[in-house]
Amino acid sequence: MHLHVTHITRYRFEKPLSRVTQSHRLTPASFDGQTVQTWLIEAEGATRGACFRDGAGDEIQTLAFKGPVSSIDVIVTGEVITTDTSGVLRGHAETANPLTYLRETPLTLPDENIRKLAEAALDAVPESDLLARAHALATAVAKAITYAPGETEAHTTGAEALKQGKGVCQDHAHVLISAARLFDLPARYVSGYLFAGEEDGPVEASHGWAEIFVAGLGWVGFDAANACCPDDRYIRLGSGLEASDAAPIRGIVGGQSCEGLEVSVMIRPAKPMQQGQQQ
Amino acid sequence: MATEYFNEMFDGTTVRDPYRFLENWLKDMPHELRHMKQSEAEALFRRIGITFAVYGEAADTDRLIPFDMFPRVFTADEWRKLERGIKQRARALNAFLADVYDRGEIIRAGRIPAELVYRNEAYELAVTGFRPPLGVYSHIVGIDLVRTGPDQFFVLEDNCRTPSGVSYMLENREIMMRMFPQLFQENRIAPVDGYARLLRRTLTDVAPAKCDSDPTAVILTPGRFNSAYYEHSFLADLMGVDLVEGQDLFVDGDYCWMRTTEGPRRVDVIYRRIDDAFIDPLCFRPDSMLGVPGLMNVYRSGGVTICSAPGAGVADDKAIYIHVPEMIRFYLGEEPILQNVPTWQCAKRDECKYVLEHLSELVVKEVHGSGGYGMLVGPKASKGDIEAFASKIRENPANYIAQPTLALSTTPTFVEEGVAPRHVDLRPYCLVGKDVNLVPGGLTRVALTEGSLVVNSSQGGGVKDTWVLAE
Numbered sequence: 001m002h003l004h005v006t007h008i009t010r011y012r013f014e015k016p017l018s019r020v021t022q023s024h025r026l027t028p029a030s031f032d033g034q035t036v037q038t039w040l041i042e043a044e045g046a047t048r049g050a051c052f053r054d055g056a057g058d059e060i061q062t063l064a065f066k067g068p069v070s071s072i073d074v075i076v077t078g079e080v081i082t083t084d085t086s087g088v089l090r091g092h093a094e095t096a097n098p099l100t101y102l103r104e105t106p107l108t109l110p111d112e113n114i115r116k117l118a119e120a121a122l123d124a125v126p127e128s129d130l131l132a133r134a135h136a137l138a139t140a141v142a143k144a145i146t147y148a149p150g151e152t153e154a155h156t157t158g159a160e161a162l163k164q165g166k167g168v169c170q171d172h173a174h175v176l177i178s179a180a181r182l183f184d185l186p187a188r189y190v191s192g193y194l195f196a197g198e199e200d201g202p203v204e205a206s207h208g209w210a211e212i213f214v215a216g217l218g219w220v221g222f223d224a225a226n227a228c229c230p231d232d233r234y235i236r237l238g239s240g241l242e243a244s245d246a247a248p249i250r251g252i253v254g255g256q257s258c259e260g261l262e263v264s265v266m267i268r269p270a271k272p273m274q275q276g277q278q279q
Numbered sequence: 280m281a282t283e284y285f286n287e288m289f290d291g292t293t294v295r296d297p298y299r300f301l302e303n304w305l306k307d308m309p310h311e312l313r314h315m316k317q318s319e320a321e322a323l324f325r326r327i328g329i330t331f332a333v334y335g336e337a338a339d340t341d342r343l344i345p346f347d348m349f350p351r352v353f354t355a356d357e358w359r360k361l362e363r364g365i366k367q368r369a370r371a372l373n374a375f376l377a378d379v380y381d382r383g384e385i386i387r388a389g390r391i392p393a394e395l396v397y398r399n400e401a402y403e404l405a406v407t408g409f410r411p412p413l414g415v416y417s418h419i420v421g422i423d424l425v426r427t428g429p430d431q432f433f434v435l436e437d438n439c440r441t442p443s444g445v446s447y448m449l450e451n452r453e454i455m456m457r458m459f460p461q462l463f464q465e466n467r468i469a470p471v472d473g474y475a476r477l478l479r480r481t482l483t484d485v486a487p488a489k490c491d492s493d494p495t496a497v498i499l500t501p502g503r504f505n506s507a508y509y510e511h512s513f514l515a516d517l518m519g520v521d522l523v524e525g526q527d528l529f530v531d532g533d534y535c536w537m538r539t540t541e542g543p544r545r546v547d548v549i550y551r552r553i554d555d556a557f558i559d560p561l562c563f564r565p566d567s568m569l570g571v572p573g574l575m576n577v578y579r580s581g582g583v584t585i586c587s588a589p590g591a592g593v594a595d596d597k598a599i600y601i602h603v604p605e606m607i608r609f610y611l612g613e614e615p616i617l618q619n620v621p622t623w624q625c626a627k628r629d630e631c632k633y634v635l636e637h638l639s640e641l642v643v644k645e646v647h648g649s650g651g652y653g654m655l656v657g658p659k660a661s662k663g664d665i666e667a668f669a670s671k672i673r674e675n676p677a678n679y680i681a682q683p684t685l686a687l688s689t690t691p692t693f694v695e696e697g698v699a700p701r702h703v704d705l706r707p708y709c710l711v712g713k714d715v716n717l718v719p720g721g722l723t724r725v726a727l728t729e730g731s732l733v734v735n736s737s738q739g740g741g742v743k744d745t746w747v748l749a750e
Contacts, residue, residue, distance in 0.1 A: 021530050021561065022573075023562065023572075023573060023575075049531075049577060051580070054409075055404060055407025056404070064530055064573065095408035096404055096408070097393070099397035100398075100402065100404045
């Protein structure tokens with residue numbers, strides 16, 4: 001697909017801040033299933049630091065806003081061509097060793113419920129079939145948590161979400177990551193966008209899912225919230241050990257408070273679509 | 280106990296060479312004079328304000344660590360071997376860090392298990408693939424040594440992050456020179472005061488490639504409530520660099536800047552004395568108020584150097600320690616000059632079994648413990664203590680390692696009744712920049728309690744001046 005993205009993040013500060021520094025993981029990488037055609041990040045009043053790629057292959061950049069700062073608008077527009085690779089991340093340049101993604105983090109800390117869920121899911125799956133094990137875990141998580149916006153928040157842990165049985169994509173991903181790591185499958189959080197179709201009008205397209213490392217195959221995406229693997233409707237922005245670590249924008253730090261945060265992401269097919277780009 | 284401890288001054292009744300000149304000094308010092316000098320030394324320490332815990336030991340920040348006036352002495356020959364061994368180790372540890380954040384050749388070669396490195400909490404995913412200037416990660420390596428015989432030295436542990444205590448090394452010397460100037464006139468004792476100049480040079484050496492003028496270095500401290508704050512300000516003064524807290528720095532464009540009365544000034548090298556987790560809330564702990572937002576991005580894009588490099592801690596973990604001799608062989612193609620203490624890992628079932636069967640002979644430590652807390656000294660422990668410790672090990676074996684109880688050497692130490700042997704260890708500070716440098720000396724810690732083998736200041740330890748005799 002040839003997709004057009006508009007991603008707007010607005011911050012409002014009641015008490016103007018003397019300085020705001022943001023770290024952006026906000027530019028998608030190009031790889032086998034994803035080619036970035038154009039990508040523009042606008043942020044009025046920002047000085048930009050040097051861009052670099054981290055060990056996970058994500059492009060990182062610092063934006064600094066000199067005070068007094070009472071509002072910040074970060075406006076991203078871009079076009080990306082995607083193809084369906086059945087969730088397999090291929091041709092993505094990264095140096096991080098997958099074993100690094102076996103550690104526990106605050107939001108993915110396993111508990112007894114997550115362990116039981118994983119044990120039950122893997123009961124009949126041979127230990128050698130890593131891909132089948134990853135699928136079994138994703139299916140189990142999809143069934144265990146009902147999609148219900150507003151029931152959880154950014155700081156909800158995977159264990160808490162599973163206990164409630166309700167949550168959003170972030171919660172599905174955290175439980176899946178936690179379950180996979182328990183059984184020595186490296187797993188990470190991916191932030192990105194999902195094109196959900198035009199029929200229902202604009203829908204919130206900001207999305208998160210999990211990637212599990214399957215030896216011999218590489219990193220494979222699993223979107224437990226939608227009970228599928230990412231395909232050509234997905235745009236991958238970047239990854240981390242958990243949602244907070246993979247966040248497209250990190251900027252609010254201790255001692256600062258943001259009164260108004262609005263995020264809107266719109267995705268539509270880019271027009272006009274050229275013949276050669278249809279897949 | 281029948282164990283024979285190596286006494287660094289007396290071989291039977293004969294005085295060993297390095298200590299010969301101290302014999303007369305000791306004879307000429309009547310009891311009253313000694314007491315007077317001791318209180319003079321204490322008054323000096325109090326006046327300078329050096330009252331902090333040595334290397335990360337949890338202790339009352341205002342407590343004065345006891346200073347023992349009886350110096351510990353090495354000959355030039357003894358030191359030469361130590362120096363070679365320490366520098367060798369510092370080079371290998373840095374080569375290891377450069378490797379595990381790059382291709383991990385030592386792991387591919389099957390010489391160190393992958394899990395031990397990549398699953399280690401201290402391994403920083405955020406710096407994977409990034410090579411700091413000169414490929415140096417640990418710029419100040421503190422290596423803790425113990426001695427068991429004339430030529431027997433063992434490395435107890437490596438400290439690759441921000442080893443503290445060097446201000447004691449410098450102050451102990453300063454005070455000894457003030458109180459006993461004649462000792463320094465009559466004998467050729469190698470000076471240690473070049474440390475600050477060497478440290479400054481090391482920091483300058485590793486300035487980022489983007490820095491095109493004389494590099495500006497700073498020391499980043501967590502603040503005055505930190506137990507080692509005295510040392511931070513002391514080193515900043517000696518080097519003539521600014522001592523800053525996180526709030527004094529900010530990130531703008533490609534660089535990190537310091538707020539000064541004359542406007543912002545670019546900072547090229549940061550000798551940080553805060554832990555990795557607190558360096559940058561946009562990369563590590565978001566609630567950190569001690570760090571600088573965006574600093575890790577500037578670091579990773581080559582705008583500033585952070586010493587020690589974030590992630591350097593993976594080299595000084597107690598589980599990695601076991602493999603340091605292998606690192607020396609792998610990266611340097613040399614045999615280790617200094618030996619490791621044999622170590623059993625309770626995480627391994629057969630080794631744990633051995634440990635549990637021999638608790639009364641072993642020293643057992645927590646893998647991530649420090650400061651002499653949570654450890655068992657088998658030969659000194661009661662039956663009850665041993666049983667209680669055994670159940671702790673069974674509960675969480677992976678949390679413990681064990682080593683033989685080393686017969687730590689003793690040096691004469693002033694005690695209430697006069698002079699008596701007390702056990703000591705040694706921490707030299709090795710600097711790694713363009714060259715590897717070591718000032719002749721280090722910090723000697725002494726267990727002031729009779730018979731005690733635990734030198735930590737939180738467990739009743741004190742410090743001594745350490746002398747290396749010039750040839």
